[in-house]
Every structure is written in structure tokens, then in C-alpha cells.
Amino acid sequence: MEITFLGTSSGVPTRSRNVSSVALRLPQRGEVWLFDCGEGTQHQLLRSDLKSSQIQRIFITHMHGDHIFGLMGLLASIGLAGTGAPIALCGPQGLDSYLRACARYSHTNLGRRIDVTESQPGVVFEDSEYLVSCLPLKHRIPAFGYRIVEKDRPGRFMVEKAAAQGILPGPIYGRLKRGETIVLPDGRRIRGNELCEPDEIGRKVVYCTDTVFCEAAIDLARDADVLIHEATFAHQDAQMAFERLHSTSTMAAQVALAAGVQQLILTHFSPRYAPGNALQLDDLLDEARAIFPKTCLARDFMTYEVPRRRTKTAASVT
Incomplete structure (x- = not known):
């Protein structure tokens, strides 16, 4: 499992950061799963080592533009390329209507290329290797966080x-x-x-954005190998975070600490912390690390290989 960040800015793109999109590459299946698809995501894909032809599933957290404005263009391009199998999309209520309206007014024939289901709390996808579940977070409109669990694999027979x-x-x-x-x-x-060799313990990746601090994020992130969590604001701007229902760096760290995750990766940064401003992203990193040391900042095109754990922890859940 390899995570690639295609967009790490909140609200609007900047010179160095595009708006939200995260790709999860599953090499053994030859698949890419996309989480959110902000404007320009297909350009980011072209600049990365990922192949849009391998995108099999797209999970949308909520219907704000910086998370969905790139979706229709990406689907249209994949359709023109004739890459084959339909893409399964999962997202909040309104996603299917939005895509059908875009297709109608742009005269784009989506045909049977997409299969849209609405996110509901609980399991939204499961097969023999993976399980994906979601819970509603706390934002201005309905928004979901997603938990991806790789199922345990039997150890090699010697x-x-x-x-x-x-x-x-x-x-x-x-x-x-x-x-x-x-x-x-x-x-x-x-x-x-x-x-038999010891079982290969399945890895767990959690994606939480957009949300203010909430218990649902902790529940989703319990014992995760990687928690990707928004950190739109610095701690000193907490009032703004509460008003806009976004997280500060310290809120994200508190979620990671309470959930017992292995690694926290911050993303979805406000452009107000760009270089040259009084507060910068390194300040947000210091704030988070003061609470949860194993924290890093995402940047566009950063990749992270999710490591395996050979033994279960006492709090291990699926």
C-alpha cells in the first residue's frame, strides 16, 4: 500500500499545492483508489507516477468544490481513453445527481462507466482482501471520513x-x-x-477531512497505521477553526494520540501559512509534534509506503 498526495491545499490551489486529492496504490492488484478529486487532479496524476487507467474506485468525503471539481473532468478523460472497466464511486447524497447534471449540460456520455453508491455509516466496500468503512464527521455539510483495512493474510507455509x-x-x-x-x-x-510463518497483519489507513475535532474521527482512526488528517489552521486560529468546522494542527494530533495511531500525516493546509507569512507550516508541525511526535506534513507528490506490523497490538481492531 502506497499513499500519494496529489493535492494538499484547502479551499484554493496555490503555486506549490493543489486542492484535495489522495491516491492509494495497491500494487498487488494493479489498482489505484482515489480519495477526493479537487480541480486539477488529472493534471496532478499526469505529473505523478500513477496511471489514471488503474483507478478503480473513488471515494468522496463531501460535496465542497475543492474536493469534487476535478471529478467530472477526470471521468471524461478516462472515458475518452477507453480504459475499460467501470469506476465505482462512493460519496455523500447528491454525488450521483451532480455527476449526471454535469454530464447532461456538458453533453458527456458517461454511459455505464460509473457506478455510484451513497456513503452510509458502516461498511461501504468489502472483498476478500480489503474492507472500507466510513463515519460522518463534523463539518458544515455532510462529510465522511474513510477507514481502509487490509485483511490479515496467513503466513507462508514452510x-x-x-x-x-x-x-x-x-x-x-x-x-x-x-x-x-x-x-x-x-x-x-x-x-x-x-x-507456518506468522500471519501478515493487515494495514489500516484512515482519511479524515473536512472536520473539526470529533469522536467519530477517533473511532475511525483506532489503531491505524496511518492517519491522514486535515490541519487547516494553526492552534492560535482555533476560534476560526470552530467557526468554519475545520481542524487545527493540535486537534489532529489529539485525534492521533487518542486513537493510538502509528503515524499522523497532516494535510489540507490554509494558504494563510505560506512562506513569508508570520506563521508557516513548520509552526503547525511543531504544534502537532508537541502532542504527537510521529507527525509529518504532506506535500504534493509526496509518497508514503505503509509499513507492515508482524504482531497485533492489544487494541487492534478492524
Whole structure:
């Protein structure tokens, strides 16, 4: 799992930061999942190492323009390229109507290229490898945070160790790999888990924007490997954050601390903290690290490889 930030500014683009979009690349599946799609996202994709033809799913947090104005253009371009399979979209109520209106007035034929479902609290997607769930956050309009869970994978069956114990290949290997205990013809009892490497613990990525501090963000982020959380404002601008229902750097850090995450990545920064201003983004980073040291700032085109954990923590959840 590799995260690429395609846009890290809030509200409007700047010279160095585009508006919101985060890509999650799943190399083993050859897929890219997109979270939000602000204006210019397809240009950001062209400047990255990602391929728009690999986009299979798009998750929208809410219907503000800096999170959706790039969506119609991206879908139209993918359609013109004829890249094949439909794209599954998930987002708040109104997303399908918005896209259909855009298609109607721009005379764009979306055909069967998109499959839109409305986000509802709980599981919004699940297959044999991944589970995606969402919860409503606290913003001026309906907004959702998303939790992506990679399911645990059984550890590798050590064929060489089985062979060394005189266990011949066959259906018995499948039973041992499933952890069953078997009795060999010579009377020996063999426990399958002794012939398997430790399970690969599934990774968890959480994306929370736009929101002021809320318990739902903590619930979503519980024991996450990576929490991507908005930090629109500095701590000294907390009143503005409460009025606009956005987060400060310290609110994001408090969520990460309460949820027990491994890594916090801040994004969705107000342009007011651009270089040359009294407060800059490094000040927001210092504020967050004072509460949660394992914090970093996202920048456009930054990539982050989500590491694996070999053992479960006591608070591990899915």
C-alpha cells in the first residue's frame, strides 16, 4: 500500500499545492483508489507516477468544490481513453445527481462507466482482501471520513520444514496451512501453525477531512497505521477553526494520540501559512509534534509506503 498526495491545499490551489486529492496504490492488484478529486487532479496524476487507467474506485468525503471539481473532468478523460472497466464511486447524497447534471449540460456520455453508491455509516466496500468503512464527521455539510483495512493474510507455509519432517506433498499441506493438527501414519501429531510463518497483519489507513475535532474521527482512526488528517489552521486560529468546522494542527494530533495511531500525516493546509507569512507550516508541525511526535506534513507528490506490523497490538481492531 502506497499513499500519494496529489493535492494538499484547502479551499484554493496555490503555486506549490493543489486542492484535495489522495491516491492509494495497491500494487498487488494493479489498482489505484482515489480519495477526493479537487480541480486539477488529472493534471496532478499526469505529473505523478500513477496511471489514471488503474483507478478503480473513488471515494468522496463531501460535496465542497475543492474536493469534487476535478471529478467530472477526470471521468471524461478516462472515458475518452477507453480504459475499460467501470469506476465505482462512493460519496455523500447528491454525488450521483451532480455527476449526471454535469454530464447532461456538458453533453458527456458517461454511459455505464460509473457506478455510484451513497456513503452510509458502516461498511461501504468489502472483498476478500480489503474492507472500507466510513463515519460522518463534523463539518458544515455532510462529510465522511474513510477507514481502509487490509485483511490479515496467513503466513507462508514452510514447505521445506514439512519435507524435513518427512511429510509428503498433497492435500495434507492445505490442512496444515489452515492450522489444523494432523496425525501421521507413524503416530506423530503435527500442528499446522508450527509449519507456518506468522500471519501478515493487515494495514489500516484512515482519511479524515473536512472536520473539526470529533469522536467519530477517533473511532475511525483506532489503531491505524496511518492517519491522514486535515490541519487547516494553526492552534492560535482555533476560534476560526470552530467557526468554519475545520481542524487545527493540535486537534489532529489529539485525534492521533487518542486513537493510538502509528503515524499522523497532516494535510489540507490554509494558504494563510505560506512562506513569508508570520506563521508557516513548520509552526503547525511543531504544534502537532508537541502532542504527537510521529507527525509529518504532506506535500504534493509526496509518497508514503505503509509499513507492515508482524504482531497485533492489544487494541487492534478492524
